[in-house]
Amino acid sequence: MKLFALFVKSAPNKVFLSLVLGIVAGISYALLIPTVLNGIKSSSGTVREDVSNIYTLFGFEITNYKFAALFFFICIFILVTRTVSQVLLMRVATDVMSELRTSTYYRVMKAPLNGLEKVGAPKLIASITTDVGRIVTGARMLPDILISIVTVVGMLGFLLYLNPEVFGFLMLAILFGGVSYQLLMFIGGRYFSKSRQSIDELHESIKGLIQGAKELKLSEQKRESYFNDILLKHEKSVNKHDKSGNTVVSSAINYGDMISFFVIGMISFIFVSYHEVNEQALVGVVMGLLYITGPIGTILNSLPNITLANISYRKVTELFNRLPDENINATIKDIKPWETVTFSEIEYSYGADTDFKLGPITLEIKKSQITFIIGGNGSGKSTLSKILSLHEQPTSGCVLFDDEAVTADNLNSYREQVCAIYTSFYLFDCLLGEITPEKLETAQKYLTELGMDDKVTIDNGYFSTTRLSDGQRKRLALLVTFLEDRDIYLFDEWAADQDPQFKAVFYRQILPDLKRRGKAVIVISHDERYFDVADQLIVMENGSLVKRNQIDAVHKILEGIQ
Ligand SMILES: Nc1ncnc2c1ncn2[C@@H]1O[C@H](COP(=O)(O)OP(=O)(O)OP(=O)(O)O)[C@@H](O)[C@H]1O
Structure with a gap:
């Protein structure tokens, strides 16, 4: 939700419009199946024989033309609303990505020197290049997820209307499937977190590979040791955790995809043995269930990206917390002419990192x-x-330009x-x-x-x-x-x-x-x-x-x- 809040903050009107259009598209999707089912319903047994319902257009005979027109209209409507919804949010996402990167640049520019030294360039570059992209990729999935959720909810409403008992059974299956799927996704997410941690270490060792090229060139032993024991160790760690994460997540997605079919099988072959379900309702239920596998797949396929985006969002937030603002007035004002700068009783320490202490010094x-x-x-x-x-402010003491203190x-x-x-x-x-x-x-x-x-x-x-x-x-x-x-x-x-x-x-x-x-x-x-x-x-x-x-x-x- 924090991800989505970024979008809302950036362009509330566009996001609102995109959501409304997404919901409308979702509802329209859910209407397609009932429209087809009603269109092909016939009292005479075959659809073709219902001649009163045929209309000829450009030489083509259209059966049940009223439903056909409605179906066609819904399709076009979905095409337009879905596209506009996605394009709107995609454009906001591109802006958010740029804003996120820009705010990282500002943060770096305004951070105190020792803060930057503590965090280090590799971590900052990893965040700007990896995390920002992942956050936006995840957030970009939101309109599709929304459309899919609305479609699924709409279809569930249709199934409730067709047969409340089937609907109850379906809800139980969804609950079970959802919980077991989330468990797998949680395990996958843990692997991705570990992989992201290793990416920071990998960037640090890539820096050593490039900046320490001179030292490594002259010694086979050093080179091998650095390459195998440090660089490849981190590379393998990223690789291992990514593979494990993707394996668990792919299994989870396929499992999630198949849940609909398990449910179809159970309703068609087992549920009907214990409950009265007429043939027409059963066809509707099966069609509905088949139909929602698409939106469910979309939701499930998006979740890994949302998981990665959340991990990256946490990483960026953590990084920002470690890069405090210097909290100084950014405005450049005219200053009085001066002759002497006095550093009076100044002291400085790098914090808990080292016991080195400067001062007190007066000069x-x-x-x-x-x-x-x-x-x-x-x-x-x-x-x-x-x-x-x-560049740095003393931890105690003061700096005076003639008689004006630096603040x-x-x-x-x-x-x-x-x-x-x-x-x-x-x-x-x-x-x-x-x-x-x-x-x-x-x-x-x-x-x-x-x-x-x-x-x-x-x-x-x-x-x-x-x-x-x-x-x-x-x-x-x-x-x-x-x-x-x-x-x-x-x-x-x-x-x-x-x-x-x-x-x-x-x-x-x-x-x-x-x-x-x-x-x-x-x-x-x-x-x-x-x-x-x-x-x-x-x-x-x-x-x-x-x-x-x-x-x-x-x-x-x-x-x-x-
Ligand atoms: N970025 C840093 N973070 C933490 N401690 C630091 C940092 N830079 C320096 N120190 C600590 O401050 C001490 C003094 O370092 P400094 O760079 O001021 O010495 P120097 O007199 O300039 O040395 P040199 O002649 O080698 O450049 C170091 O021994 C180290 O303990």
Whole structure:
């Protein structure tokens, strides 16, 4: 029902119309059999002999023309109502699918960075590609199910009219069949749940296969171990649970299909031995029962998709619950000019996942100043820098731009002040935002300054290629930040992939140039040779800031680290 609620929320009028048309189509379906039975009823024994009822149209004789016209009309009516009902809901379904995907994109965009890191890309991609599709496929079945249910109910009404005793027997058979069928479907659903769980693990291992290709290429043993013990293990698990689920569900569907025939057999051969049923009523009952096998089949065939859709719906809901909204004001407001950002008594923890704790730390970042952050692996440099770049909010303490505190209301606006290149940066293949001729001209100038003009061109705002060396890709990322022209620049080991010449250009020209232009520059670096470029040098150890601006002490600490 939750699935259907999605449709109702998206387009209530269309869904209502589709349902009404579906119900009308179902009722009309149920009328077809009584119409035929009445049409072929004859007092003289054979239908053909009833000459008074014959009408000639285009040279063809039509027996019982009134019923024939009614039958023909009902057929056309069903064709139109059913098609319109399905098309309407199918169009809503397509919109719902797109809306669901879009809301997942929004959710991802608004989620805090640590939430995204915790969930991980493979799970998100599995949800966007697998779950959303399954939800909509399941929900799309609803008009057919509805039409079929109405047809079955209508036919049951007809059977009640024909013979109440047969109807009572039929209801008992339906109850028994329904319960046993649901039991099988429940078992099938459990297999599909397990398969869906394995799909997440499979996506995670596919990520390892692609991103770890370099590591796997060099070792047969590693490759075999990864392939057989991890990747194929998950692949086989999906395969096994899907097969088991489909086997149970197929058996259930066939069993469900055959229930009607069992009932027909029992009524025709056993029930008639104990109850008075006249021949005409028995023919009507058998015809009715044969007729409802189609709609029952439709309902049964749709149920596996509904089961999968429900599993996927639960998965998406679970995922959304693990991706809380940052709850910050999305509006970008003008902010007051500022000179100093103060991080006061800030602390940060990643939650229960790790016992690492950052802070409390107090430090100032000023415009026209270069701050170096150094420290050993795992000392907390990147964690601190994510707070300095306003990607993360401290768990306690406060951040002030001069005297204005950063709050949920203005965080998004202050983020517009920052650009950062982390070690795990992403290089978009185009310049995002408005592309003006001036911007393109500036980009071309930077391309030359960064020594990339012989490698890359910018056409219509797109880089001609991003298939470059790591160092070259970082230079393009730098170009993008230059174009953004923000007030705070943060570089996380940016120079690590650069050749010695360009390293010198970065530390001796680019950083001082940014400083001259009034930018607040933060650099995470292990390049001791260039520490003299820093106006402020801070050292991290075990999540705490241990030294500040004491180059000698810093050298001692670095010796300790090395
Ligand atoms: N995404 C994360 N989830 C949970 N804990 C994390 C996460 N990232 C880092 N940590 C924890 O924070 C600690 C500090 O990590 P951080 O990346 O800040 O160190 P670093 O000084 O930048 O190290 P390196 O020089 O190796 O990049 C780690 O030891 C780890 O325990």
